[in-house]
Amino acid sequence: MPATAHPLSVVDRIVFDMVRQVGDTALHLGLAMRFRGRAPALTEITEHLLPRVANTPELRHRLGGPTRRPHWEPDPDFDLTRHVHEHSLTEPSDDPGAILTALHGVPLDRERPLWGVWLIRGVHGYTLCYKAHHAFQDGLTAMRTCETLFGTPRPTPASTAPPALSxxxxxxxxxxxxxxxxxxxxxxxxxxxxxxxxxxxxxxxxxxxxxxxxxxxxxxxxxxxxxxxxxxxxxxxxxxxxxxxxxxxxxxxxxxxxxxxxxxxxxxxxxxxxxxxxxxxxxxxxxxxxxxxxxxxxxxxxxxxxxxxxxxxxxxxxxxxxxxxxxxxxxxxxxxxxxxxxDVRPRGHLTFAGTTALSAHILxxxxxxxxxxxxxxxxxxxxxxxxxxxxxxxxxxxxxxxxxxxxxxxxxxxxxxxxxxxx
The missing domain is CATH 3.30.559.30 (Nonribosomal peptide synthetase, condensation domain)
Incomplete structure (x- = not known):
């Protein structure tokens, strides 16, 4: 395993095993944030995310290694634009249920880090949805990532390894x-x-x-x-x-x-x-x-x-x-x-371009x-x-x-x- 790689946890491996039963998109999770106003261009979303992703090395890791011993490794060809998308509903809607249902079936590129941000244009506003694979992140981690990308940055508290158990x-x-x-x-x-x-x-x-x-x-x-x-x-x-x-x-x-x-x-x-x-x-x-x-x-x-x-x-x-x-x-x-x-909650307001999200809905x-x-x-x-x-x-x-x-x-x-x- 390369020195920069990180082994999959037992839970990560189990989630990938579940994929064989239910399909990959079933095991995606995320958060949809609804906003008022004009929908941004994808380039605006990318510019907003760029410095935040640069300070979040986890989002630049992909699945690598052989099938029997997979691991997380840095993506040498990471390109943020590959993670910012637009998804069009059959009929424009502001209903978060319809938006979440539609996004649940949208695939992630298994050759890249297993996350993305989607723009969905509505009738009276727009929605930004962060989505990740459940092996890549759990629900709390995905929420903390949304705070990093759309909230007020918080310092990571210093921590040390716990004492060994007797x-x-x-x-x-x-x-x-x-x-x-x-x-x-x-x-x-x-x-x-x-x-x-x-x-x-x-x-x-x-x-x-x-x-x-x-x-x-x-x-x-x-x-x-x-x-x-x-x-x-x-x-x-x-x-x-x-x-x-x-x-x-x-x-x-x-x-x-x-x-x-x-x-x-x-x-x-x-x-x-x-x-x-x-x-x-x-x-x-x-x-x-x-x-x-x-x-x-x-x-x-x-x-x-x-x-x-x-x-x-x-x-x-x-x-x-x-x-x-x-x-x-x-x-x-x-x-x-x-x-x-x-029960997964953000620790503050989620915003984009200076506007606070109207609502946030878990996927x-x-x-x-x-x-x-x-x-x-x-x-x-x-x-x-x-x-x-x-x-x-x-x-x-x-x-x-x-x-x-x-x-x-x-x-x-x-x-x-x-x-x-x-x-």
Whole structure:
């Protein structure tokens, strides 16, 4: 391997293995940013990106090496213009769902660094979409890249390698992986009607937007975060979508929530996939909105998600490829976890040519065998949620309405605010 090359992580290799099942474009992810005003020329976008890409070496790395031992290596012929494109919709639209759906199938050049920026002209403005391969970047890394390209530059904090783990520490982590991650996943999920139909392989993106002050008010009243509220809204959405599935209060679905497992001392922190998953139970059998919220608050508590991330960071650093592949195959089995969730937010405004984006919408990956990926982000005082769903699921077009209805019901049920929320 050349001295300037970086080996693929186990997760990177697993993602490329998934490509054989679902096709390359299914495993792309990114962010669509909508703007008012005149659409820029591609040369203007390139000029905007040029100094930012020059300071981001990860974006100049491509997949290289032999098939059995691939690695990331600098692209000796890197040309930024090959990464700036325009995509035309069949009919011009400002609907972020239509834009995300169209871009999901746009390929990336496997001979070049696996990312690009697309311009889409709308009726009353335009959209800029950053898109990358899921092996090249995970969702959080893609968001941090969007901050680099379209946000206020932030200094990279100095970090050092973590201290070596003792044998006792490693044994404890392995024990916790078995007792807190593996064994709970063996418990059967409630039967969900969403899995009754064979998947079509055709996904559409549906989006919805709500004002953040509404969620912050619910959070202050209940002592919960925006993420907890989104999980409770999704729980109520599933309950309303298939009401006959949840016959008992303890019914629900165990889902996979994406978490960051990247080591902070990595030399190229925006390169490669370092995502883990935490199992989060959505209690769709519980009829009371506030009890739904209380239960997801416990299951998605910050301390629990952080501890899961520590275990998975250790696991991905040491796990052999074939065992990692088996674990990933099980975690994406729809009868184990029928849907995946992600909460990924920028740390400031995203802008282009001095104009702040009206909204930002996540483009999730299409997980093999899973019919639904729900992801949310915040921008410009609003929460933007994307549902990437297989069209084989009857009534899938109702999801945004059901989500908004769930938030309305939760808002009415919340008591007067007494405490502040961490968001």
């Amino acid at each position: 044998l006792r520490d490693k044994a404890t982590l392995l024990r916790d992986v078995v007792t807190q991650d593996l064994l709970p996943s063996l418990r059967p999920n409630t039967r969900w009607s969403g899995l009754d139909e064979p998947l079509s392989g055709h996904r559409v993106a549906l989006t919805t937007t709500v004002d953040l002050p509404r969620l912050h008010a619910i959070g202050r009243a209940t002592g919960t975060t925006v993420n907890h509220i989104c999980l409770a809204a999704l729980t109520a959405t599933l309950r309303a979508w298939h009401p006959h599935d949840w016959t008992r209060p303890d019914n629900g679905l165990r889902t996979s929530m994406a978490i960051n497992v990247r080591d902070p001392h990595e030399p190229l922190p925006l390169l490669g996939n370092r995502v883990g998953v935490a199992s989060v139970f959505l209690p769709a059998g519980e009829p009371a909105p506030l009890r739904q919220l209380a239960r997801v608050k416990g299951d998605a508590a910050y301390r629990r998600l952080t501890a899961t991330g520590c275990r998975h960071r250790f696991l991905y650093r040491h796990i052999p490829y074939r065992i990692g592949l088996l674990a990933t195959t099980r975690s994406t089995n729809p009868h184990v976890a029928p849907l995946t969730l992600a 999730p990956v299409a997980i093999p065998n899973q019919p639904l990926f729900a992801a949310w982000t915040t921008h410009n005082g609003q929460l933007h949620t994307t549902f990437l769903i297989d069209t084989a699921l009857p009534g899938h077009e109702r999801l945004p309405t059901l989500w908004c209805d769930a938030l309305d019901i939760l808002e009415r049920a919340a008591p007067p605010p007494t405490t502040s929320t961490g968001g």
